[in-house]
Amino acid sequence: MKRIISVLIVFLSIMFSCKHEIVVTTTVPQNLLYTPSVSTIIAGTAGNSVTPSINNGGGTIGYSISGTGVTGISINSKTGVISWSTVLATGTYNITVTAANSVGSTATTYTLNVNSGLTAPLNLTYAPSGTTIVFGTSGSSATPSINTGGSTISYSLTGTIPAGVSINNSTGVISWSSAVAVGTYPLTITASNSMGSTTTTYTLTITKTATVVAPSSFSYSPSNSSVTQGVAGSSATPTINNGLGTITYTLTGTIPAGISISGTTGIISWNTTVNTGTYALSVQATNSAGSVSATYSLTVNAAATNGTVCFSTQILPLYTTYCAISGCHNSGSRASGVELDTYATIMNGINANNPNSSKYYTVIGGKMPPRSSGQMTTTQIALIAQWINEGATNSACTTSTCDTTQYTYTNGISALFANNCNGCHGVAPGSGNVVLSDYTSAMTAGTTLKANFLNAVNYSSATTAMNMPPTGQLTACQVTQITKWLNAGCPQ
Numbered sequence: 001m002k003r004i005i006s007v008l009i010v011f012l013s014i015m016f017s018c019k020h021e022i023v024v025t026t027t028v029p030q031n032l033l034y035t036p037s038v039s040t041i042i043a044g045t046a047g048n049s050v051t052p053s054i055n056n057g058g059g060t061i062g063y064s065i066s067g068t069g070v071t072g073i074s075i076n077s078k079t080g081v082i083s084w085s086t087v088l089a090t091g092t093y094n095i096t097v098t099a100a101n102s103v104g105s106t107a108t109t110y111t112l113n114v115n116s117g118l119t120a121p122l123n124l125t126y127a128p129s130g131t132t133i134v135f136g137t138s139g140s141s142a143t144p145s146i147n148t149g150g151s152t153i154s155y156s157l158t159g160t161i162p163a164g165v166s167i168n169n170s171t172g173v174i175s176w177s178s179a180v181a182v183g184t185y186p187l188t189i190t191a192s193n194s195m196g197s198t199t200t201t202y203t204l205t206i207t208k209t210a211t212v213v214a215p216s217s218f219s220y221s222p223s224n225s226s227v228t229q230g231v232a233g234s235s236a237t238p239t240i241n242n243g244l245g246t247i248t249y250t251l252t253g254t255i256p257a258g259i260s261i262s263g264t265t266g267i268i269s270w271n272t273t274v275n276t277g278t279y280a281l282s283v284q285a286t287n288s289a290g291s292v293s294a295t296y297s298l299t300v301n302a303a304a305t306n307g308t309v310c311f312s313t314q315i316l317p318l319y320t321t322y323c324a325i326s327g328c329h330n331s332g333s334r335a336s337g338v339e340l341d342t343y344a345t346i347m348n349g350i351n352a353n354n355p356n357s358s359k360y361y362t363v364i365g366g367k368m369p370p371r372s373s374g375q376m377t378t379t380q381i382a383l384i385a386q387w388i389n390e391g392a393t394n395s396a397c398t399t400s401t402c403d404t405t406q407y408t409y410t411n412g413i414s415a416l417f418a419n420n421c422n423g424c425h426g427v428a429p430g431s432g433n434v435v436l437s438d439y440t441s442a443m444t445a446g447t448t449l450k451a452n453f454l455n456a457v458n459y460s461s462a463t464t465a466m467n468m469p470p471t472g473q474l475t476a477c478q479v480t481q482i483t484k485w486l487n488a489g490c491p492q
């Protein structure tokens, strides 16, 4: 019994000393801290904070949320862990947490950001990011990949949109029609949602076909031309399907002199030297893949009237002075039935455009005029041939080559005599003993017979038979030329 009492005393002594120490060490809690003190969450998501740290001051802590409570936010009163449920609306919640023990309390703030969870779209990507296609081919891109940011995306093309290119607003697939022109198009695509937008580019390249095909559908319209000789001209530009190649045009076969073609345009040209006739031209159009031909018919007609040679002032005087001489081929004599003093009678022996079958041409320089008579020069004979080739028309020229300032024998007068007088006055002794085919003889006649000579060419002689030339008076210009020459003393 005594031993039990002793033990009890010791126990009580220990109890007494311990109780005395606890009472004096409890303090106000400090340093309430959540790490982190912010949570950002997406609406509809439940969760909770970390457990806060605290200096409990030696007492037992009770946690609470102060202020107006928010439905959906709660706190564990023993641990201080804040919890939120799925019902929270988007917004920022600043939660004041109070931690208290038996002697006091401390507070801190916890921030809860509840957002929609949506972002602007990101990472819009087309793979591949472009394509190269042949002109005339429709097609479309792959569907792009994108981070939608959580909401519906609308796609659009921005910037310059080539004709024939479009985009599917909901899928982002870019389409192009067969009509999109050749070129390189950097397309800008914008993808938007309620939060914002993002862009990327897609490069569409339309090329000519790599495979050139032979040209086709080659023609000239009109495919023929009827033109006048001596007048340059050209065809219309031909039409052709170039097969997407570069065309070179050439004339094939025998190419008449004076006709040419533009290698790049296909335009056929003719110059003033092309002979009369009808030319069936063959044109070949060639590209790297082949060729195609077209024909063009060119008819070159002799000048209808008023060719370069004038009948009345250049040809008729030759026939009248060298052939239509009294006793020979004038209207009164008609030797061998040939009369060569009018257009109509001269044409009895002329075939237009064909000197070689024109009897009144071929005979000149051969049998006629007789050797004893004045002879035409080769230039005069060639002039008759040219007149026949030009159509042998009865042309009366308005322009004259006569020039009254030219009245020396060498310059003007000798040619005038050769064309109008020398058929009768070319060979000595000459009609009326007058020779005009060389300077000395002409000057002698011009000085010794000056008065008669003036009357003869001015058609003022005492008798009409003395007027020269007998077939009709020279032009006023020619009369003036001879008059000046005589009055000036017949200069050489």
Ligand code: HEC
Binding pocket: 320, 321, 324, 325, 326, 417, 420, 421, 422, 423, 424, 425, 431, 432, 434, 445, 449, 452, 453, 456, 457, 465, 466, 468, 469, 470, 471, 474
């Ligand atoms: C168709 C032939 C013929 C042609 C052409 C001709 N004559 Fe004569 N000419 C004669 C004859 C014939 C006589 C002589 C007349 C007479 O004596 O009755 C003559 C005489 C003359 C006389 C001399 C007059 C005189 O009084 O002696 C002169 C001058 C003359 N001619 C100048 C010309 C001139 C100039 C031309 C050219 C513009 C020309 N003739 C063209 C046939 C021609």
